[in-house]
Amino acid sequence: xxxxxxxxxxxxxxPGTLALGLSRIGYETRLYFxxxxxxxxxxxxxxxxLGIFTAAFSSSGNIGANPDGTGGVSVGTYYLPGMLAAGMLxxxxxxxxxxxxxxxxxxxxxxxxxxxxxxxxxxLGKIGQVFVTAILQAGLLLLVARLVLDIALPTEPEKWAxxxxxxxxxxxxxxxxxxxxxxVPRSGRxxxxxxxxxxxxxxxxxxxxxxxxxxxxxxxxxxxIFPLKWxxxxxxxxxxxxxxxxxxxxxxxxLPWVAGALGIWLVLGLVLSRVTFRWIRRDA
Amino acid sequence: xxxxxPAVQVRDLQKSYGGVEAVRGVSFSxxxxxxxxxxxxxxAGKSTTIEIxxxxxxxxxxxxxxxxxxxxxxxxxxxxxxxIVLQTSNESGNATVTEQLRHFAGFYPHPRDVxxxxxxxxxxxxxxxxxxxxxxxQRRRVDVALGIxxxxxxxxxxxxxxxxxxxxxHQFWHLIRGLKAEGTTILLTTHYLDEAAQLxxxxxxxAGGQLIDIGPLDKIGGADARVPVVRxxxxxxxxxxxRTSRPAQVVAELVRSLNGAEPEDLEVIRPSLEDVYLSLVRxxxxxxxxxxAAASTxxxxxxxxxxxxxxxxx
Numbered sequence: 001x002x003x004x005x006x007x008x009x010x011x012x013x014x015p016g017t018l019a020l021g022l023s024r025i026g027y028e029t030r031l032y033f034x035x036x037x038x039x040x041x042x043x044x045x046x047x048x049x050l051g052i053f054t055a056a057f058s059s060s061g062n063i064g065a066n067p068d069g070t071g072g073v074s075v076g077t078y079y080l081p082g083m084l085a086a087g088m089l090x091x092x093x094x095x096x097x098x099x100x101x102x103x104x105x106x107x108x109x110x111x112x113x114x115x116x117x118x119x120x121x122x123x124l125g126k127i128g129q130v131f132v133t134a135i136l137q138a139g140l141l142l143l144v145a146r147l148v149l150d151i152a153l154p155t156e157p158e159k160w161a162x163x164x165x166x167x168x169x170x171x172x173x174x175x176x177x178x179x180x181x182x183x184v185p186r187s188g189r190x191x192x193x194x195x196x197x198x199x200x201x202x203x204x205x206x207x208x209x210x211x212x213x214x215x216x217x218x219x220x221x222x223x224x225i226f227p228l229k230w231x232x233x234x235x236x237x238x239x240x241x242x243x244x245x246x247x248x249x250x251x252x253x254x255l256p257w258v259a260g261a262l263g264i265w266l267v268l269g270l271v272l273s274r275v276t277f278r279w280i281r282r283d284a
Numbered sequence: 285x286x287x288x289x290p291a292v293q294v295r296d297l298q299k300s301y302g303g304v305e306a307v308r309g310v311s312f313s314x315x316x317x318x319x320x321x322x323x324x325x326x327x328a329g330k331s332t333t334i335e336i337x338x339x340x341x342x343x344x345x346x347x348x349x350x351x352x353x354x355x356x357x358x359x360x361x362x363x364x365x366x367x368i369v370l371q372t373s374n375e376s377g378n379a380t381v382t383e384q385l386r387h388f389a390g391f392y393p394h395p396r397d398v399x400x401x402x403x404x405x406x407x408x409x410x411x412x413x414x415x416x417x418x419x420x421x422q423r424r425r426v427d428v429a430l431g432i433x434x435x436x437x438x439x440x441x442x443x444x445x446x447x448x449x450x451x452x453x454h455q456f457w458h459l460i461r462g463l464k465a466e467g468t469t470i471l472l473t474t475h476y477l478d479e480a481a482q483l484x485x486x487x488x489x490x491a492g493g494q495l496i497d498i499g500p501l502d503k504i505g506g507a508d509a510r511v512p513v514v515r516x517x518x519x520x521x522x523x524x525x526x527r528t529s530r531p532a533q534v535v536a537e538l539v540r541s542l543n544g545a546e547p548e549d550l551e552v553i554r555p556s557l558e559d560v561y562l563s564l565v566r567x568x569x570x571x572x573x574x575x576x577a578a579a580s581t582x583x584x585x586x587x588x589x590x591x592x593x594x595x596x597x598x
Contacts, residue, residue, distance in 0.1 A: 014364060014393045027379070027387050034378040034414075107373045114338060114368035115391045115434070116360040280340060 024125020081235030092174020100182035101191035113279025166234035176269025183276035298345035321484035367436030377415030392434035505560035
């Protein structure tokens with residue numbers, strides 16, 4: 001023991017990774033709601049689309065109705081599952097890909113990389129933020145659906161159990177894919193231009209805006225490669241009557257396939273985000 | 285009495301990007317508790333050197349030890365002992381000053397008190413303002429505050445006072461002197477030579493990726509560079525200069541040669557750090573690349589001891 005202590009430093013324990021992750025969730029969530037762009041294009045986008053579709057197509061009657069006009073579901077009911085799925089995708093992929101690409105180019109990540117914040121805490125903060133905001137978004141969507149659009153929500157507990165696992169699985173998968181996709185844009189400015197088209201095209205081919213079963217088969221097959229189609233299908237199984245299952249690709253809801261596809265994308269997203277993430281761009 | 289290992293030890297540091305050698309064999313060390321100023325023109329290799337020490341960049345060659353650790357392998361515990369104020373920041377800044385500091389304080393095992401840091405950085409009136417709403421100089425204060433919130437043993441300040449008004453700069457100096465008094469080791473880069481002179485104990489001057497001089501701030505450049513200059517205007521309207529260690533005697537002789545008349549525009553000038561710095565850097569630029577390896581050199585510097593030139597004001 002030598003007496004070479006230069007600065008009096010009480011030996012406190014370093015803050016834990018998990019505790020810092022929780023602190024990041026609070027911080028990230030607060031900043032999310034202070035960013036007008038993110039609020040409009042991520043949080044409220046599904047609301048806007050649901051409103052537009054309901055207003056535009058309601059006059060043409062129920063979807064899946066009998067030839068005499070009875071039966072089927074209202075336009076709002078039909079689009080609700082798709083909008084919930086779109087919300088999960090936007091909250092994860094679009095939100096994080098744009099957010100992290102921006103943080104990379106504006107110096108936020110470089111600053112954090114010079115502090116003792118663990119990358120794991122940083123990830124926990126991002127994924128937690130996605131989770132919190134996606135839950136608020138879905139809750140608000142369901143509330144608007146029930147109270148404003150007068151859509152009947154399911155009452156069976158099994159349906160809500162399906163909702164829960166599809167939601168949790170889908171949101172975490174989206175979050176990882178968002179972190180991975182953030183590595184693609186070369187600058188924060190180009191991030192929206194790179195990310196938005198990807199997300200938009202996925203929504204069109206995956207049955208969010210267009211009725212999936214009316215799409216050509218090759219497009220359905222293409223969409224089946226990506227996770228959004230499975231999220232939307234899982235959500236349809238919750239909110240649409242059983243009779244609509246025959247309209248799906250295989251004539252059933254295929255929930256095991258939903259779980260399988262989301263599981264594969266979850267692992268892929270985890271690996272990609274782990275491999276591509278850097279506090280700063282590596283120099284030569 | 286110094287058995288304490290140096291806070292920073294750099295030996296023959298090299299860094300090249302592609303084929304360009306940005307840093308070519310730089311060596312220096314910084315004692316614990318010392319404030320070391322790294323000076324040099326833009327593109328000289330200062331920021332590259334500092335970013336290697338901070339662990340942001342990998343080096344191409346040489347040995348580096350920062351607080352006893354190779355920065356390339358520095359983990360979170362090592363980072364907890366550093367404070368880093370980077371050169372630029374343009375973060376979106378949707379958090380308030382207090383929120384930002386409180387959040388960052390949580391990363392460290394024994395942070396400073398958030399309110400104390402806000403006061404010390406002169407941000408009390410802006411404490412509840414979002415960072416995005418602050419002026420450039422105020423944002424820079426936030427950068428500095430974030431750099432010291434973790435009670436660092438070693439503080440990196442990369443051009444910390446850019447955009448400060450003179451009063452803010454003096455406040456900042458006061459803050460840094462307080463940190464020095466607590467024993468914080470500081471590595472400072474700045475373009476304000478008066479700032480280096482105010483805060484630094486020693487300085488290194490880097491140009492063309494090489495250290496061209498290093499030493500205590502009042503000795504750097506060597507005794508020759510600090511020889512005072514006597515300047516006056518002669519009878520033909522030409523400005524004359526004479527470098528001399530005995531300016532009073534030169535002036536006395538001058539007066540005698542004018543038969544007691546008052547010399548026109550008489551000045552006795554002691555070279556400031558800025559003058560010394562400029563002559564060192566210009567001297568280095570005059571040397572063809574690759575031959576100026578030696579530290580502390582007078583070679584190639586134009587002999588400034590006697591020169592006569594037309595006064596442009598005439």
